Amino acid sequence: MHIPKSHYVYEFSYPEGMPEIAGIVFYVGKGTGLQRMDQHLREAANGCDCGKCKAIRLVWDTGHVVVRRIVFESRSNSKTLNEEKRRILLHRSPHLTNVIQATPIYTNEDDNGKLPIIIRDEDCPPDSKSIFWT
Numbered sequence: 001m002h003i004p005k006s007h008y009v010y011e012f013s014y015p016e017g018m019p020e021i022a023g024i025v026f027y028v029g030k031g032t033g034l035q036r037m038d039q040h041l042r043e044a045a046n047g048c049d050c051g052k053c054k055a056i057r058l059v060w061d062t063g064h065v066v067v068r069r070i071v072f073e074s075r076s077n078s079k080t081l082n083e084e085k086r087r088i089l090l091h092r093s094p095h096l097t098n099v100i101q102a103t104p105i106y107t108n109e110d111d112n113g114k115l116p117i118i119i120r121d122e123d124c125p126p127d128s129k130s131i132f133w134t
């Protein structure tokens with residue numbers, strides 16, 4: 001695995017060994033360096049009870065490994081954040097664990113006023129936080 005540029009967007013998806021859900025993205029995240037992706041796996045291994053960690057453990061319990069892909073790289077933090085948002089909207093489904101709210105209470109220019117606000121939830125302790133896109 002090569003070291004990405006300073007900022008990147010990555011996706012976790014279910015592996016081919018789980019045919020009913022293979023290829024479905026269950027988490028989209030943004031990272032810097034290689035640390036962020038590995039951190040999720042540590043959280044899952046430590047028994048974190050959030051949806052993302054449960055999905056990771058579901059993969060492990062069936063004897064497989066989580067498919068991890070870096071899908072975007074940039075030196076620009078804002079471009080990376082925009083791409084993360086775009087991909088979360090793209091992969092929005094009941095399987096996507098980082099979207100916890102999809103009621104159309106707010107729309108913004110980027111979405112041409114059509115898409116609901118999304119809350120990105122980073123709920124793994126110790127850096128628990130929710131980010132509201134406004």
Ligand SMILES: [Zn+2]
Pocket residue numbers: 043044048049050051052053054123124125
């Ligand atoms: Zn977690």
